Amino acid sequence: MKIGITCYPTYGGSGVVATELGIELADRGHDIHFISYSQPIRLIEDHPRIHFHEVVVSQYPLFQYPPYDLALATRMAEVADIYSLDLLHVHYAIPHSVSAMLAKQMLAAARNGAKRNLPFVTTLHGTDITLVGLDRSYLPITRFSIEQSDGVTAISNYLRERTVKEFDVQNEINVIHNFVNCDIYKRDSKSAENRAQYADSNERILVHLSNFRPVKRVLDVIEIFDRVQKQIPSRLLMIGDGPDRSAAEWLAKKKGISNKVEFLGKQDQVQEKLAIADVMLMPSELESFGLAALEGMACKVPAISTNVGGLPELIENGKTGYLADVGDVGTMARCAIDLLSDDKKLRDMGELARYEAQSRFCSTKIVAKYEEVYARVLERSL
Ligand code: GMT
Secondary structure, three states, X not given: OEEEEEOOOOOOHXXXXXXXXXXXXXXXXXXXXXXXXXXXXXXXXXXXXXXXXXXXXXXXXXXXXXXXXXXHHHHHHHHHHHOOOOEEEEEOHHHHHHHHHHHHHHHHOOOOOOOOOOOEEEEEOOHHHHOOOXXXXXXXXXXXXXXXXXXXXXXOHHHHHHHHHHHOOOOOOEEOOOOEOOOOOOOOHHHHHHHOOOOOOOOEEEEEEOOOOHHHOHHHHHHHHHHHHHHOOEEEEEEOOOOOHHHHHHHHHHOOOHHHEEEEEOOOOHHHHHOOOOEEEEOOOOOOOOHHXXXXXXXXXXXXXXXXXXXXXXXXXXXXXXXXXXXXHHHHHHHHHHHHOOHHHHHHHHHHHHHHHHHHHEHHHHHHHHHHHHHHHHHHOO
């Protein structure tokens, strides 16, 4: 198939899923065309079946808000025409599904030989439904573009149910969970060597990975670590960047633990950092799935997280990680201390977490589900 993929190319989870999906699909023989305002950040290596088409938004003095969604729609229609795309797959509803809907209409009405049907699939990731999408200024058009999609997927049962409840959308929503490539995300002999860069041999390593938005509650991460490091010699690696980073840096300084907390910023090879950790902290206000937790689990790093959104679909409390109430930093710290002070328990939970990642969420299993959706959509659009 020839598939156009649009996503936010930055460090958000939806962009990561879209990029990894494109790479996996290209490895399976599909031609992939990424269409976005810049090259997706995890698209590092050249691949003969992966192409990138930049969307350029012209500036004009009248445009206080340059219309990216219109430029995107135009580029989608052009690329679909020139490269004979079979379908578009957009990640994150706003504004991508609206642009795809416009591109489809443009091609359906084309006057030259380009006239044809261009189906599009929308994947809902989280805040496009739970936060931004619920804003009254976006809700009606988000609902409309979801309903106009030829296929809709959501990354968890939780997100599907919320979409139905709050948007009252009428079309079928297929749940396709996030996935991880367990051949890339794994612990290996290099992990032990790399570990020495960040911690002494008697110290444990805790890790947090996110875009540091308020929904991630990074200050809770510092609070939890502060309690842990009082009981257990340990270090905290903070991976990523975003609006709440400086508040977290400031809190670590105020607590006198800056020397034990390392802010690594955005990382390309995130798996190398995850694979040296013992435990992940994910105290999010909400996660529709929690991709970072899954990536950690594949590296045998259990997550201590909140019992919100789709996280209980990924983590079994006490078996493959721990779940606690939002803001309950005391319980999360106790879980971490309990786990980190028991070698066997930590090892067993890490093994089980990896097993769960591999058996339920490995890329080979999940990517095939997207292919099935594409096949159904194409069949229906004939
Ligand atoms: O919160 C993020 O990291 C970004 C956000 C996005 O849409 O880019 O992530 C959402 O999509 C991820 C990939 O599907 C999910 O694993 C995250 O749980 C989800 N984030 C939220 O629901 C807050």
